[in-house]
Amino acid sequence: MTSQNFDAVVIGAGFSGMYMLKSLRDTLGLKVRVYEAGETVGGTWYWNRYPGARCDSDSYIYCFTFDKQLLREWEWSERYPEQPEILRYLEYVAKRHDLKRDIQFNTRVTGGQFDETSNLWTVRTDKGDEVTARHLIAAVGSLSDTNMPQFKGLEKFKGQWYHTSRFPHTGVDFTGKRVGVVGTGATAVQAIPEIAQQAKQLVVFQRTANYCVPARNGKVAPEVVKARKADYAGVVKRIRESFFGQEHYFIPKSVLEVTPEEREREFDRMWDAGGFAFWLANYQDMFFSQQANDVCADYIKRKIRNTVKDPAVAERLIPKGHAYGTKRQPLDTNYYETFNKDNVLLVDAKTDGGIEEISESGIRAGGKEYPLDIIVFATGFDAMTGPLKALKLRGRGGRTLDQQWKDGPRSYLGISVAGFPNFFTITGPQSPSVLSNMPVSIEQHVEWISDCIDTMRKTGKTSIEAIPKAQDQWVAHVNEVVNATLMTGANSWYMGANIAGKPRAFLPYLGPEGVGGYRRKCDEVAAKGYEGFELA
Ligand SMILES: Cc1cc2nc3c(=O)[nH]c(=O)nc-3n(C[C@H](O)[C@H](O)[C@H](O)COP(=O)(O)OP(=O)(O)OC[C@H]3O[C@@H](n4cnc5c(N)ncnc54)[C@H](O)[C@@H]3O)c2cc1C
Numbered sequence: 001m002t003s004q005n006f007d008a009v010v011i012g013a014g015f016s017g018m019y020m021l022k023s024l025r026d027t028l029g030l031k032v033r034v035y036e037a038g039e040t041v042g043g044t045w046y047w048n049r050y051p052g053a054r055c056d057s058d059s060y061i062y063c064f065t066f067d068k069q070l071l072r073e074w075e076w077s078e079r080y081p082e083q084p085e086i087l088r089y090l091e092y093v094a095k096r097h098d099l100k101r102d103i104q105f106n107t108r109v110t111g112g113q114f115d116e117t118s119n120l121w122t123v124r125t126d127k128g129d130e131v132t133a134r135h136l137i138a139a140v141g142s143l144s145d146t147n148m149p150q151f152k153g154l155e156k157f158k159g160q161w162y163h164t165s166r167f168p169h170t171g172v173d174f175t176g177k178r179v180g181v182v183g184t185g186a187t188a189v190q191a192i193p194e195i196a197q198q199a200k201q202l203v204v205f206q207r208t209a210n211y212c213v214p215a216r217n218g219k220v221a222p223e224v225v226k227a228r229k230a231d232y233a234g235v236v237k238r239i240r241e242s243f244f245g246q247e248h249y250f251i252p253k254s255v256l257e258v259t260p261e262e263r264e265r266e267f268d269r270m271w272d273a274g275g276f277a278f279w280l281a282n283y284q285d286m287f288f289s290q291q292a293n294d295v296c297a298d299y300i301k302r303k304i305r306n307t308v309k310d311p312a313v314a315e316r317l318i319p320k321g322h323a324y325g326t327k328r329q330p331l332d333t334n335y336y337e338t339f340n341k342d343n344v345l346l347v348d349a350k351t352d353g354g355i356e357e358i359s360e361s362g363i364r365a366g367g368k369e370y371p372l373d374i375i376v377f378a379t380g381f382d383a384m385t386g387p388l389k390a391l392k393l394r395g396r397g398g399r400t401l402d403q404q405w406k407d408g409p410r411s412y413l414g415i416s417v418a419g420f421p422n423f424f425t426i427t428g429p430q431s432p433s434v435l436s437n438m439p440v441s442i443e444q445h446v447e448w449i450s451d452c453i454d455t456m457r458k459t460g461k462t463s464i465e466a467i468p469k470a471q472d473q474w475v476a477h478v479n480e481v482v483n484a485t486l487m488t489g490a491n492s493w494y495m496g497a498n499i500a501g502k503p504r505a506f507l508p509y510l511g512p513e514g515v516g517g518y519r520r521k522c523d524e525v526a527a528k529g530y531e532g533f534e535l536a
Contacts, residue, residue: 008453009123009133010034011109011391013099014043016139016426016442018090019064022097023450028457033133034103035125041094041103043141045086049171050164050187050376051194053083056215056331057437058275060228061246062086064093065236066443072229079275080217080331104129112136112393114421119463119536121422134462135453138388138425142434142508145386147379147499152357159361161375164191174198178371180363182355183378184210185493189330191378193338200343203370205363207349208327208491209319211300215331216274243514245432245440248281255283255292267299279329287325287485297324307336316348326490328434345370383493384429384507385409395420396465408496408505412466412474412532413522415445421465424449430478432515434494435508441515448522452530463536470532482506 010020013036024030038046055062059076070093077085094100104127111124121136123129146165154161162172164187179199181188184206196202228235239245255263263283270277278300285292301318308314317336338344349355353366362372389401396419404410404419411417414431415424426445427433433441456464482488488506491497495504509518525531 003129004033004131005031005120006033006131006133007031008033008135008137009109009121009131010137010139011123012036012043012139012141012144013038013041013103013105014045014139014141014144015064015090015439016141016446017041017043017103017137018094018097018099019066019443019446020137020139020426020449021099021102022066023446024453025102026097028450028454030453032102033131034099034139035107035109035123035129036103036105037108039105040091041099042087042090044143045083045090047144048165048187049083049167049169050162050191050378051172051174051198052190052192052333053164053187054080054190054217055086056080056186056276056329057246057439060220060225061235061239061437062439063089064439064443065232067093067096068232070096071232075225076220078217079220080215109391112391113398114393114395114423116396119422134422136393136423137449138391138423138428140387140391142384142387142427142438143381145382145390147382147386148377149379149500151355154358156360157358157362157375159373159375161377163377163379164188165381172374174374176200177373178362179203180205180370180372180375181378182363182375183380184208185378185380186210186328186330187380188378189332189335191376192344193332193334195376196338196341196344201345202343203345203347203363203372204339205347205349205355205365206316207354208322209317209348210327210330211297211319211324212330212332212335213278213300214271214274215333216272217333239437239440240444240519241516243511243516244276244280244435245437245515246276246280248276250281250284252284254285254289255295256285256289258283263295264299267296271299271303275331276329279325282325287487290323290486293323293325293486300324304336307340309340313339313346316346316351320350322490322492323486326487326494327492328494380493380498382499382502383434383496385496385502386499388425388428393420393423395423406503408503409507410471410475412471413525414509415448415522416464416466416533418466418468418471421463424452429507430474430509432510432518433508435510436515444515444519444522448526451526455526455530456535459535461535463534464530465534465536467532467534474532478509479506481512482510485510 007030025032108126120132178201180203182205355365409429411430414428496502
């Protein structure tokens with residue numbers, strides 16, 4: 001049992017916790033302790049080791065930008081590096097900045113209590129630590145709380161089963177096996193083509209079909225790499241000011257106003273470019289008008305029909321019931337082509353019947369038994385609020401986040417929660433977070449929090465807390481903006497709809513001027529003496 005006092009405790013050692021530590025310790029000179037449940041740094045890239053795991057953001061922007069020399073020196077092997085390469089990068093950053101000496105690994109934070117007299121947090125861990133800190137920073141990630149639905153009968157299954165976010169570090173050999181993959185979200189879309197290459201038979205259990213667009217991974221041309229490195233200051237400025245933290249910009253026209261020839265040309269251009277272009281650089285009314293959205297969606301539907309040879313399978317892979325772009329965009333490499341393989345079978349909940357139970361020997365769906373040796377659950381996460389609630393924090397008056405958020409998250413700027421003084425959330429709910437290229441949003445939050453703590457120390461303040469009225473206004477603004485879009489119509493994890501019993505609420509913040517506008521808003525709040533916060 002350790003009992004110590006720190007200036008700050010940071011929970012999590014992924015991108016967020018690593019940079020938060022660097023900033024508070026090396027820039028402000030504070031005494032910091034980081035707790036991390038995993039055995040090393042990396043967060044997402046430590047845990048998610050399924051076949052095909054890689055980032056979907058272009059590698060030249062999926063990295064830290066605070067270390068200018070590293071930005072110039074680091075060479076990514078391809079457009080979207082695989083998990084081991086990203087983990088190697090984060091390990092390298094940890095070494096370069098000597099971060100590990102202040103991180104306690106294999107340690108999960110299990111509780112925290114704010115003391116209203118001393119304005120200090122007491123933090124507890126599963127290893128018996130009980131430490132105090134003035135500032136408590138959750139760097140717990142938006143997608144770190146594994147969602148494992150309670151399938152009836154799972155305990156009876158005699159084969160092996162894995163969740164994609166808790167894959168064995170030694171890997172899994174699918175050769176000659178009958179494999180079932182449950183789920184068809186972004187992770188499954190990466191994993192399915194890889195598993196299909198090894199397995200004797202692959203059965204994909206689909207609840208909701210997704211619109212997938214091609215990733216177009218590969219080596220980046222050396223002259224492109226060189227040009228980007230030469231203009232990194234420009235790249236960083238542009239992504240910070242952009243809508244999604246990427247170099248993607250909407251076409252400032254309505255898709256309904258252009259000729260069919262012009263839009264087909266534009267669609268082809270985006271499709272051929274690959275990556276998030278079709279999602280985030282499409283016609284500006286795609287997210288607002290169902291009619292405009294239908295035109296964009298129709299293009300992808302045609303692509304699916306042209307790729308999948310069996311028309312009945314193609315129809316089942318075509319999404320129904322949600323607008324294009326309202327769910328996380330999966331990027332695919334041979335996803336639709338995989339369903340042309342003889343060893344791959346699609347079981348669609350709507351046409352074939354959903355999963356009823358797991359038996360000793362496989363999965364039973366729609367009254368039929370599918371014998372399996374291995375089941376892979378690609379069922380995602382209790383996104384954004386899950387890992388924060390799991391901290392079991394008690395703020396003012398002993399209130400918990402569970403109580404505060406029973407009808408959905410309520411935060412001020414996605415950084416702070418009324419009733420939880422001196423507690424900050426990096427990429428918390430109601431900030432752009434998962435709707436952006438996350439390192440951009442992470443760096444913005446880390447720098448804002450660090451500046452805030454620095455100001456508090458210089459002005460002798462021991463407590464900062466969001467004012468409930470400012471929080472109410474922020475929550476109303478977040479909802480007003482998203483309610484003008486098609487996003488709220490989908491049963492997406494953005495809406496909390498993937499988790500039974502989770503209140504239906506839009507979790508991130510969408511605009512209206514994207515991450516650039518959001519950054520300006522946060523800076524303005526700070527410039528006005530932390531408007532909307534009470535400093536004591
Ligand atoms: C498969 C996958 C692909 C992704 N691809 C992209 C992409 O292409 N582009 C993009 O922008 N984003 C992507 N993301 C999102 C990704 O999570 C972020 O980009 C980024 O890695 C988040 O970093 P983080 O440090 O905030 O959180 P994480 O990397 O999730 O790290 C949080 C850490 O906190 C630890 N933790 C949580 N709770 C506790 C606790 N109670 N006690 C101790 N430790 C705790 C966890 O163990 C974890 O290591 C992807 C996510 C996944 C799952």
